Amino acid sequence: xxxxxxxxxxxxxxxxxxxxxxxxxxxxxxxxxxxxxxxxxxxxxxxxxxxxxxxxxxxxxxxxxxxxxxxxxxxxxxxxxxxxxxxxxxxxxxxxxxxxxxxxxxxxxxxxxxxxxxxxxxxxxxxxxxxxxxxxxxxxxxxxxxxxxxxxxxxxxxxxxxxxxxxxxxxxxxxxxxxxxxxxxxxxxxxxxxxxxxxxxxxxxxxxxxxxxxxxxxxxxxxxxx
Numbered sequence: 001x002x003x004x005x006x007x008x009x010x011x012x013x014x015x016x017x018x019x020x021x022x023x024x025x026x027x028x029x030x031x032x033x034x035x036x037x038x039x040x041x042x043x044x045x046x047x048x049x050x051x052x053x054x055x056x057x058x059x060x061x062x063x064x065x066x067x068x069x070x071x072x073x074x075x076x077x078x079x080x081x082x083x084x085x086x087x088x089x090x091x092x093x094x095x096x097x098x099x100x101x102x103x104x105x106x107x108x109x110x111x112x113x114x115x116x117x118x119x120x121x122x123x124x125x126x127x128x129x130x131x132x133x134x135x136x137x138x139x140x141x142x143x144x145x146x147x148x149x150x151x152x153x154x155x156x157x158x159x160x161x162x163x164x165x166x167x168x169x170x171x172x173x174x175x176x177x178x179x180x181x182x183x184x185x186x187x188x189x190x191x192x193x194x195x196x197x198x199x200x201x202x203x204x205x206x207x208x209x210x211x212x213x214x215x216x217x218x219x220x221x222x223x224x225x226x
Contacts, residue, residue, distance in 0.1 A: 041165075044161055045161045045162075047161075048157045048158065048160065048161035051157050052153060052154040052157045052158065052181075052184075055153035055154065055157070056150060056153070056154070056184065056185075056188050059149055059150060059188065060188060060191060060192065063146065063192045064192070065191045065192060066192065066193065066194040069194070070194065070196045073126075074126065074127060074128060074196045075190070075196070077122070077126035077127070078123075078126075078127065078190035078196050078201065079187055079190045079191065081118070081119055081122040081123055081126065082119055082183045082184070082186035082187045082190065082205075082206075082209075083183070083184075083187050084115075084118065085115040085116065085118050085119040085179075085183040085186075085209070086115075086180045086181075086183035086184045086186075086187065087180075088111055088114065088115040088118070089111065089112050089115045089176045089177070089179040089180035089183060090176075090177070090180040091111065092107070092108045092111035092112055092115075092173075092176040093108070093162075093173045093174070093176035093177040093180065094173075094177075102166060102167070102168050102169055102173055103169075104169070105169050105172050108169060108172045108173060108175075108176055109172060111176065112172075112175065112176045112179050112213070115179060115180075115183065116179065116209060116210075116213075119183065119186070119206060119209065120202060120206070123198060123201050123202055123206070124198055124202075127196055127197060127198040127201050128196060128197060128198065129197060129198060130195075130197030130198060130199050130200055131197060132195065132197070132200075136199070136200065139195060139200060139204060140200055140203045140204035141204075142204070143189060143193055143195075143200070143204030143205055144203075144204055144207055144208065146189065146192065146193075147185045147186065147188075147189050147204070147205055147207070147208040148185075148208060148211070150184070150185035150188045150189065150208070151181050151182050151184075151185035151208050151211065151212050154181040154184055154185070155177075155178055155181040155182075155212055155215060155216065155219075158177050158178075158180075158181055158216075159174065159177070159216070159219055159220065159223050159224065162174070162177060162220075162223075162224050163223045163224060164223070164224065164225065165224060166220075166224045166225060170220055170221065170224045170225035171217055171220050171221045171224075171225075172217075173220065173224065174216045174217060174219065174220015174221070174223070174224040175213055175214075175216045175217035175220060176216070177216050177220065177224075178212040178213050178214070178215050178216015178217060178219075178220070179209060179212055179213040179216065180212075181212045181216070182208045182209035182210070182211060182212025182213060183209050183212075185208045185209075185212065186201075186205045186206055186208060186209060189204075189205040189208075190205065193205065
């Protein structure tokens with residue numbers, strides 16, 4: 001009859017304290033990837049930084065340093081200018097921001113563009129005029145090829161260390177990271193290459209900054225997004 005309850009139906013309800021009842025409960029879905037602890041993230045990134053520097057040191061030993069006819073002032077300027085640009089771009093990529101989600105896109109783009117502008121402007125001011133006009137383009141293309149060796153390793157290591165690391169603005173932050181790797185390659189080129197002329201440095205050494213920026217943005221879109 002309507003409204004009547006059959007107490008025998010209670011036997012169909014599984015006992016929550018019975019081990020067999022757990023078999024009917026579906027297992028919670030596992031995440032698609034393993035989320036490491038913050039301490040492990042710091043260790044991995046520290047190892048990645050050491051590996052990137054070791055990679056650069058290896059190629060410095062292989063290619064050897066050449067001073068050429070440059071003065072100590074131009075050597076120091078050629079080293080420090082792209083180094084400051086690399087640090088600025090790295091800071092833009094890694095800064096956590098007010099809410100821990102990184103800086104806004106406008107701030108990242110401004111810092112990255114400012115790093116590139118700093119390199120161009122400071123090089124035009126500090127570097128001497130180019131003297132090897134006849135061999136300008138062969139020398140520039142040669143340095144582009146060598147600088148590509150310096151950028152490939154740190155960029156690959158950096159993207160691996162920061163895979164799925166950016167919850168917001170992943171493409172822009174990876175772009176800044178690629179810019180930093182390109183600027184680091186330019187630092188190494190200032191040690192290897194004996195030519196410190198303005199346009200040789202900008203074209204032969206600095207083009208890798210643009211290449212690292214583009215590669216970081218394209219690959220970061222696929223690898224760096226959390």
